[in-house]
Structures are given as C-alpha cells and as structure tokens.
Amino acid sequence: MLPSLLAHPHVRLTAAADPNPEARARFEADFGGTTYATAEELCASPGIDAVYIASPHQFHAADVMTAARNGKHAIVEKPMALTVEECRAMTDSAESNGVVLVVGHSAGFNPTIKMIRELVASGEVGPLHMMTNLVYTSFLYRPRRPEELDTAQGGGIMFNQIPHQLDLIRVIHGGPLQSAYAVTGVWDKTRPTEGAMTALLQFTDGVAASLTYSGYDHFDTDEFHDWVSEGGVEKKPAYGKARRELRAFATPAEEARGRTASGFAGRGIAKPSGRMHHPHFGLLLVSCEKADLRPSPDGVLVYDDDGVHELIAPPARTYPNKDGVIDEFYDAIVSGEPPLHDGRWGIDTMAAAIALLQSARERRIIPLTNEERPHAYR
Ligand SMILES: NC(=O)c1ccc[n+]([C@@H]2O[C@H](COP(=O)([O-])OP(=O)(O)OC[C@H]3O[C@@H](n4cnc5c(N)ncnc54)[C@H](O)[C@@H]3O)[C@@H](O)[C@H]2O)c1
Incomplete structure (x- = not known):
C-alpha cells in the first residue's frame, strides 16, 4: 500500500505504528514522520485523520475498534477478522463512532x-x-x-x-x-x-x-x-x-x-x-x-x-x-459517498x-x- 499512499494526491503519510523497532526505524528513515510502538499511541495522536491497518490479522478487530474510539477513519486489510462476530463488533464500533471503515485492499x-x-x-x-x-x-x-x-x-x-x-x-x-x-x-x-x-x-x-x-x-x-x-x-x-x-x-x-x-x-x-x-x-x-x-x-x-x-x-x-481502495475511502470521508466495501460488506x-x-x-x-x-x- 505504501507506494499508492505516497503517490495519492489526497494522502499525506505522517506516522506509523509497529512493535518492531527495525520497521519503525526504516519508516522514519524512508518517509520521515512519527512512529509509535502501539496502535493505541498512534490512534491517540491528534495529528492523524485516518489509519491504514495492516497488522497481522489477529489484531485487526482490536485495531479497528481502537481507531474508531479515537475518531479515526480506517482501511483494514483482508481478512477483515477471523470470526463474523469480530467483524460485526468492528462494524458496530465504526458506525457508532461515526467513522468510515473500508475493508480492503482486495x-x-x-x-x-x-x-x-x-x-x-x-x-x-x-x-x-x-x-x-x-x-x-x-x-x-x-x-x-x-x-x-x-x-x-x-x-x-x-x-x-x-x-x-x-x-x-x-x-x-x-x-x-x-x-x-x-x-x-x-x-x-x-x-x-x-x-x-x-x-x-x-x-x-x-x-x-x-x-x-x-x-x-x-x-x-x-x-x-x-x-x-x-x-x-x-x-x-x-x-x-x-x-x-x-x-x-x-x-x-x-x-x-x-x-x-x-x-x-x-x-x-x-x-x-x-x-x-x-x-x-x-x-x-x-x-x-x-x-x-x-x-x-x-x-x-x-x-x-x-x-x-x-x-x-x-x-x-x-x-x-492500490488507488481503488484509497479513492473509495477518500470519497466516503470527504463526499459522504457510502463505500461499497464497508464493514457490512466485509x-x-x-x-x-x-x-x-x-x-x-x-x-x-x-x-x-x-x-x-x-x-x-x-
Ligand atoms: N491485500 C493484499 O493483497 C495483502 C497482501 C499482503 C498482506 N495483506 C494483509 O496485511 C496484513 C499484514 O500482512 P503482512 O504480510 O505485511 O504481515 P506481517 O506479519 O509482515 O506484519 C506486518 C507488520 O505488522 C507488524 N505488527 C505485528 N504486530 C503488530 C501490532 N500488534 N500492531 C501493529 N503492527 C504489528 C509487524 O512487525 C510487521 O511489520 C495481513 O492481515 C495480511 O493478510 C494483504
């Protein structure tokens, strides 16, 4: 996703979270910006509008809900989560916090x-x-x-x-x-x-x-x-x-x-x-x-x-x-156009x-x- 995020006219890449210090060091060296060891710290940052969640899948449910609680729109990678119950909880969380959730890239x-x-x-x-x-x-x-x-x-x-x-x-x-x-x-x-x-x-x-x-x-x-x-x-x-x-x-x-x-x-x-x-x-x-x-x-x-x-x-x-997923996400946030790949689709x-x-x-x-x-x- 990074090449598409970097090239997209409506995206500014400002921060990342990864528990692996080598990944954080590489991100800072290659793109600048701030890095965090946890999704919680990243999502608490006031300087971020939206997050792209590409953690290993067992963390997708918790990461989406952390983003939603902090008012951040989120794209979550496939698979959305490992159970239908988790997918429902993620969708409910995005809907009740009024944030856009797009399930992709697929x-x-x-x-x-x-x-x-x-x-x-x-x-x-x-x-x-x-x-x-x-x-x-x-x-x-x-x-x-x-x-x-x-x-x-x-x-x-x-x-x-x-x-x-x-x-x-x-x-x-x-x-x-x-x-x-x-x-x-x-x-x-x-x-x-x-x-x-x-x-x-x-x-x-x-x-x-x-x-x-x-x-x-x-x-x-x-x-x-x-x-x-x-x-x-x-x-x-x-x-x-x-x-x-x-x-x-x-x-x-x-x-x-x-x-x-x-x-x-x-x-x-x-x-x-x-x-x-x-x-x-x-x-x-x-x-x-x-x-x-x-x-x-x-x-x-x-x-x-x-x-x-x-x-x-x-x-x-x-x-x-991977412009398709970013465009769908951006249009949903900025124009309020319902995304096809929303939580319920996922x-x-x-x-x-x-x-x-x-x-x-x-x-x-x-x-x-x-x-x-x-x-x-x-
Ligand atoms: N859409 C696609 O075509 C596509 C392709 C590849 C991967 N994926 C999805 O992206 C996700 C990541 O895949 P990957 O192959 O990059 O996996 P990966 O295991 O390499 O993990 C990606 C990064 O997540 C970090 N990480 C580990 N635990 C974390 C946590 N709790 N919070 C934040 N970061 C954490 C790792 O240190 C690593 O840098 C998976 O869910 C995978 O299915 C999708």
Whole structure:
C-alpha cells in the first residue's frame, strides 16, 4: 500500500505504528514522520485523520475498534477478522463512532474488475450467468510464522486468499450470495493448513461462480496472464522457486526471521522493474449472455459474436496499483459517498469464506442466510 499512499494526491503519510523497532526505524528513515510502538499511541495522536491497518490479522478487530474510539477513519486489510462476530463488533464500533471503515485492499478494487462490473451493470453484454476464477500461486511456500500455517489462527488460503476471490465475484455481481460448497486440500503435512480449494457459489438470482485456488507452487496462473504478476509487473516463469528457497530455513524460527526480513522492515517498499500493468487475481472469466469477459494486463478482453476486442483501462500510476481502495475511502470521508466495501460488506465476505471452510469440513452445501444486506449493492 505504501507506494499508492505516497503517490495519492489526497494522502499525506505522517506516522506509523509497529512493535518492531527495525520497521519503525526504516519508516522514519524512508518517509520521515512519527512512529509509535502501539496502535493505541498512534490512534491517540491528534495529528492523524485516518489509519491504514495492516497488522497481522489477529489484531485487526482490536485495531479497528481502537481507531474508531479515537475518531479515526480506517482501511483494514483482508481478512477483515477471523470470526463474523469480530467483524460485526468492528462494524458496530465504526458506525457508532461515526467513522468510515473500508475493508480492503482486495482484488475487487482492481481497475479491471471495476470495468467488468460497469460493463455488466450497463446491460451491454446481456445478463450475467457464470464466473470462473482460477488462481495458482506459491502462497503456501512463502516464508511464514507458525500461526500462519494454522487455520484456527487465520492461517492458510481460506482466510488469506479466498476473500480476494469472493470479493471479485461479489463486486461484479453486486447482489447477495445464497449458498456455498467447497472441497479443500491440506496436501503438505509440514504446512498443515488449507493450501487448495475448489468451490461453487450461487447468488440468490441463480448466477453461479466457480472458484479454484492452489497455493502449492507448482503451476502458476500468471502463465495465463502474459506473465504479468498479481501486482502488475512483468515477471519470468519461476515454477517451484518458493519451495526451493524455503529449503534455506532449517527451523520454523529461522523461517519466521526470513519472513520479517522479506517484509517492509527488511527490504522497504517494492521497487518494480519493467512496464507497469494492472494488478490481477489469476484467470477470471465472466460469462454473460452476449459475451465472455476477462481481465487482461491492461484492461478487459471482450469475446463476443464479432470476435475479441480489448478495452483499455487508464494506466496504473504505482506498483502495485492500490488507488481503488484509497479513492473509495477518500470519497466516503470527504463526499459522504457510502463505500461499497464497508464493514457490512466485509461481514458478508468473511461469512462466505467461513461457510466455505465449514462446507469442506462437513461435506455439504452451506446456505448463506445471514446476509447483512439482502438487496443488491449497486
Ligand atoms: N491485500 C493484499 O493483497 C495483502 C497482501 C499482503 C498482506 N495483506 C494483509 O496485511 C496484513 C499484514 O500482512 P503482512 O504480510 O505485511 O504481515 P506481517 O506479519 O509482515 O506484519 C506486518 C507488520 O505488522 C507488524 N505488527 C505485528 N504486530 C503488530 C501490532 N500488534 N500492531 C501493529 N503492527 C504489528 C509487524 O512487525 C510487521 O511489520 C495481513 O492481515 C495480511 O493478510 C494483504
């Protein structure tokens, strides 16, 4: 998020909180401003209007409520929290303190997804019938702390990656989900959390979405996206690289140290090389009556009766381009425009992710009856 925050015309980055002194020192050296060891101290500062919460997920609920109590607007990273109850408490806290809460960044903010949403909503490509999203990554083999490999503590793809897929389909469709069915895979006993899932979801109007994710670092769906990375830069194929690099760590403690070294405290912000494109989330096909749509590196491909053509999205300014979440947040604060990804939206996303986990465990379809807003979001 930092490159997008730094480049955004409506944002001034003034402070940060992190318990890790190395992260604080790097922030001060790279960006100036004040740093704090705790979220409480940061949120108590009168010089701050809004916070972006990217602490590990087990802290999201407490951090959002701390921000809200102190009158700070907040963007909270995905996953919003680990239980629906926590998500509700966060939303209630933001609403009762009169602050804006936006749940993101998630793939539904990507400019190409917004283009598809608008195209579908315009009716130009006929009614929406089906969505397919296929994502194969190295997710499970990036350096992790032990809790990130424990589902009960929010580890694995069900809390970390599936919310992106759910956000995509929900943004494009715009209405409530009705049911969820999933089969999950825990295929590596040394990393005992869900690393794969295939699922079928249905919206109340009958539209279906099939989602498949594998974080097992063998195939890579960027192959289907002209070798442009999820963040939006050109990359070279590197099948199995994350697995090979992980062999350098002899113990979980070494791996956890490697995790910190690979993050902001160790490396600072990402510096892209090569041409910048839009962020994406695997292969997505959106089937409407008159056309199939799919995000391309620079826009949206429309496959219709006349062949295929590409609609180009305005070019990305930063890598990775996360302007969408900042714009939605800013508009909500300044213009009072209700954000799409508010707390109630976030509750429904997490309810669906947790339902998919339950479905896989109980081998049955889970009805999604607790929708926060039983009407269309458009
Ligand atoms: N939207 C996306 O695509 C995306 C990508 C990566 C991470 N994330 C989310 O962002 C969050 C952070 O992920 P990460 O990979 O940077 O994790 P991380 O574990 O590296 O943590 C980020 C920072 O939080 C600090 N931290 C630890 N405890 C804290 C606390 N109590 N208060 C404040 N800071 C604390 C750490 O020292 C670290 O510098 C996660 O919830 C993750 O799911 C989202």
